[in-house]
Amino acid sequence: MELYFLGTGAGMPSKERNVTAIALTLYDERGSMWLFDCGEGTQHQMLRSPLKASRLEHLYITHLHGDHVYGLPGLLTSRSNQGGTSPLTLFGPPGLEAMLEPVLRLSGAHLSYELSIREVEEGIVFEDDQFVVHCAKLDHRIDSYGYRVVEKDKPGKLDxxxxxxxxxxxxxxxxxxxxxxxxxxxxxxxxxxxxxIGSPIPGKKIVILGDTRYCEAAVGLAVNADVLVHEATFDSSMHDLAQAYYHATAEEAAEVARKADAKSLILTHISSRYQEEQAERLLSEARAKFPAAWLAKDHWAFAVN
Structure with missing residues (x-):
């Protein structure tokens, strides 16, 4: 499995970072890809990546703010033009279908595949013989969810x-x-x-959070995660501003990872005020509390080992 970051900015795109979209490639496990959020321009970012929209199986939306959803109509219709025919399931907060359906209908969008929309609530939102996906509500200005993807244990190796x-x-x-x-x-x-047969091989645990202030729900989702993807919109000197806008600092993201005993932390959703080397300030702040931290950039991949 691999995480591929198509967009790592917050609020609006900048020259360095597009708005939020994160792909989880499952090519070895099931020959498909899952996408978490779909900000404006995601389809363009995908064209500049090794990813193919035709292999998209699930699309998880954390919340309905524009920088996380405005890319949906374009990506969904482009998937048809790029040969996508397999079913696609879209998961997201209540209101997702009411937002998306008129756009597709009034624009006369033609989809060459079956699109299912599942509006989520806290708990298990998907399960099959390979994976189970949980979600929980975070602390943001509107309903915002975090997703915990758990790979089920694999059978042990035969001697x-x-x-x-x-x-x-x-x-x-x-x-x-x-x-x-x-x-x-x-x-x-x-x-x-x-x-x-040897002992079962533990499955991987990947946690991707939507926008949130520091909260215990985030810690609960991230317990023992192999990788936690957490927003780091601001540095700690802007803690009051982060609180006012329902966002987290890099230091708070690190505190979530530390308390959850996660193995690694990836910072994303970076404010456009942190350009070039200024963003390294966020990484330094996080690593002071949680050394196994990384700063995501557009078109950067992280192998989940």
Whole structure:
């Protein structure tokens, strides 16, 4: 899995940063991509990236402020023109469908695929045999959600040498042991396939938060996360302004990561006042409290190992 940052700015685009959009590529796991937020210009950013809208499977919206949703109509219609035919599910806060439906209808948009819109509430919003996605409400001026993507544990590895030592060659019996089944051998002995399989491999935990002030809900979502993506709109000298506009400082993002015992922190949603090396101030502030912090930039990728 890999996180790819299409837009890392706050409020409005700047020369360095477009507004918010983050892709989670799941090519090895399921051959698809999930997108978190879709600010204006996201489709243009995607054209300059290795990502393909046709492989988009889920699109998660954190909240309905324009810098997180104004790119939706363009991306959804462009996906058709780029050969996207597989179903696409759009998750987001109540009001998402009422906002989007008139735009698509009145513009005569043609979608060559099935679009499903699921308006979320706190709890599990998606689950299948590979992943479960939780969401919780954060502390922002309008309803804003954070998403916790949990990869389910994978089966442990088969000790093939141990199986072969019993004289069992690759074939149907070997396959049943690999699946952890109980098998009766030709000599009448019975073996438990599970005893040949190692411990389950823990799945990854990725947490992507919408706009928020510091809050315990963010800490709860981020517990033991392999990577936490948190807004860092301001530095700590602007704490009062951050509070007034329902945003977080880099230091507060680091405090969330520290309290949640996350493995790594990525700062995004950077105010346009922090251009070029000025943004490094945010990173230094975060690392003073949480050393495993990174500052996202447009078209930067982070491997989730």
């Amino acid at each position: 093939a040498d141990k199986v072969k030592a019993l004289g069992i060659k690759p074939g149907p019996v070997f396959g049943r042991i690999k699946r952890g089944e109980t098998v009766e051998l030709p000599d009448g002995s019975v073996i438990d396939g599970k005893s040949f």
